[in-house]
Amino acid sequence: MVKIVVPALSALAAAVAFAAPAHADADGFLSDLHSAGIHNPVYGDEALLVAGHLMCDQLFAGVDPNALADDIYNRSATGMGSHGVSLVQAKMELVYAVADLCPGAAAIAAAH
Numbered sequence: 055m056v057k058i059v060v061p062a063l064s065a066l067a068a069a070v071a072f073a074a075p076a077h078a079d080a081d082g083f084l085s086d087l088h089s090a091g092i093h094n095p096v097y098g099d100e101a102l103l104v105a106g107h108l109m110c111d112q113l114f115a116g117v118d119p120n121a122l123a124d125d126i127y128n129r130s131a132t133g134m135g136s137h138g139v140s141l142v143q144a145k146m147e148l149v150y151a152v153a154d155l156c157p158g159a160a161a162i163a164a165a166h
Contacts, residue, residue: 083154090146095137109148110156123148
């Protein structure tokens with residue numbers, strides 16, 4: 055497997071903390087995902103929202119953001135094959151979840 059090097063997820067999460075809305079923004083989350091080429095061709099936007107909220111729950115529970123991004127990637131590849139997200143997209147999905155759905159998790163993600 056080829057390992058893709060991207061900026062540290064904690065640095066990205068800290069950066070979005072300053073631009074994060076004060077409340078959950080489902081439309082913004084979906085717009086960000088779609089702009090990044092992230093879609094769920096099987097279950098649609100509702101599944102993306104559920105996944106985003108689950109990511110927030112995991113961060114608030116103390117799961118390491120990098121481990122969570124790896125899990126998103128692995129589950130996507132297993133469940134959706136070639137329609138799944140890349141590792142870079144998985145990290146983007148997590149950053150967008152923090153920025154748009156759970157801005158309170160930015161400090162938690164940055165601490166890792």
